[in-house]
Amino acid sequence: MLTVRYDALGVRPGDRVLDLGCGFGRHAYESMRRGAEVVACDFSLAELKDVTAMFKAIAAEEAATLPAAASGAATNGDATRLPFADGAFDKVIASEVLEHIPDDGAAFAELARVLRPGGRLAVTVPAWLPERICWALSEEFHAPFVEGGHVRIYKERELRAQLRAAGLRPGAAHHAHALHSPYWWLKCAVGPTNDTHPLVRAYHEVLLWDIGGRQPMARVTRFLDRVGNPVIGKSLVVYADKPEAATDAESRR
Numbered sequence: 001m002l003t004v005r006y007d008a009l010g011v012r013p014g015d016r017v018l019d020l021g022c023g024f025g026r027h028a029y030e031s032m033r034r035g036a037e038v039v040a041c042d043f044s045l046a047e048l049k050d051v052t053a054m055f056k057a058i059a060a061e062e063a064a065t066l067p068a069a070a071s072g073a074a075t076n077g078d079a080t081r082l083p084f085a086d087g088a089f090d091k092v093i094a095s096e097v098l099e100h101i102p103d104d105g106a107a108f109a110e111l112a113r114v115l116r117p118g119g120r121l122a123v124t125v126p127a128w129l130p131e132r133i134c135w136a137l138s139e140e141f142h143a144p145f146v147e148g149g150h151v152r153i154y155k156e157r158e159l160r161a162q163l164r165a166a167g168l169r170p171g172a173a174h175h176a177h178a179l180h181s182p183y184w185w186l187k188c189a190v191g192p193t194n195d196t197h198p199l200v201r202a203y204h205e206v207l208l209w210d211i212g213g214r215q216p217m218a219r220v221t222r223f224l225d226r227v228g229n230p231v232i233g234k235s236l237v238v239y240a241d242k243p244e245a246a247t248d249a250e251s252r253r
Contacts, residue, residue, distance in 0.1 A: 001211050002030055003095055003176045003235050004122045011036050014069040015090040018114060020079060021097025025051040028072060032058060035067030036091070039084075041077040048074040080106035087116035095124040096235065099131075099150045104162065112166040117245040121168060125154045127236040130181040137188035146192075159238055168240040175233025179210055179225045184234065 004027055011017060013035025019028040022040035028051060031038045040051045055072030077083050079094075080103050092115050094107075101107045115121055126134075131153045134141045143149040160170040183203045190197045195204075210221035 001177070002026060003124045003237060004093055005174070005237070006030065006034065008172055008239050009091055009093070009122045010120055011091050013067040016088065017091045017093065018084070018089040020077075020082075020092065020094045020111065021100075022051060022074070023047055023096070025054055025074075027093045027095055028074075029054060029058060031091075031093070032070050032072045033062070033066065035070045037069060038072045039089075040072065040074045041082070042074075043076065043078060045076055048076060080110060082110045082114055084114045086113055087119075088114050090116055090119050092119070092121045094121070096126070098123065099125050099152055099154065100148060102151055104152070105165070108162045108166040112168050112242060115168075115242045117242055119242050121163075121240045121242070122237060123159065123163070123240070124176070124235045124237045125159060126150065127175055127233055128153055128155050130184070130232055130234050133181075134184050134188045137185060138192055140192050141184075141188050154236065156236060156238070159236065163238065163240045168242055170238050170240040173236065173238045175229045175236055177225065177234040178228030178232045179207060179221060180234040181228075181232045183207060 011031055011034050015036045017031040017036040017038045019025070019031065019038060019040045022028050022042045024047060025040055028038050028040040032055065040048070040055075042048050042051075052074045055074065058072070059066065075083065079097065079101055092111055094111055098104050098107055111121060111123075131150070135153065139145040141149065143151045156173060163170040186203055187194070187200055190200060194200060206217075206221065209217040210225065212218070
């Protein structure tokens, strides 16, 4: 289940791609399959162990179809102090991570630093309306009531302002995963950790139909997701470019 649109991000074979806050690695794996040299970075060592194993499995099982340049590596890192050189990556993905970081300004600055001039970044965060409803329904959903929970809710204009402050040029945006918003509202209503509630289990099955592409239900769920995204899409995605470095002549003006 991808949140970022790869036609908008523009990943090409041979690109160096950073997936920050990679989690289970969904965007890292897609980038690798498209021929990128991928670094999956996360604070969680446990998740990185699983991502490393999956990279190896993809390399072995899909060797015949993987582009020659494709590779994947996982590394531990703090988003406010990334262990990479300036301009190390052609593309950067930061999906559903910035809402967890108290010093998000430092994280935005680091994302901009490691992106090469002329490179493109995709940032995804929980969209304002669906997230606000979750916070209203349950204190257990967010910090400080839950360790590692969300510490803020972004409006699009605030996210764009942070990107500009880091020296990036925000551009296109869209919402994703409308079907997931009612699921999380339901979970917050009965308790975010209550996965055994009958309604939660039933809705989760619907999401599995959608994610797994099970026909004919997948046609219905894909349509509902597409129609609902502009209003209740769970995630907001904004793409931003890093300006090319100024030439010597331009810098003297």
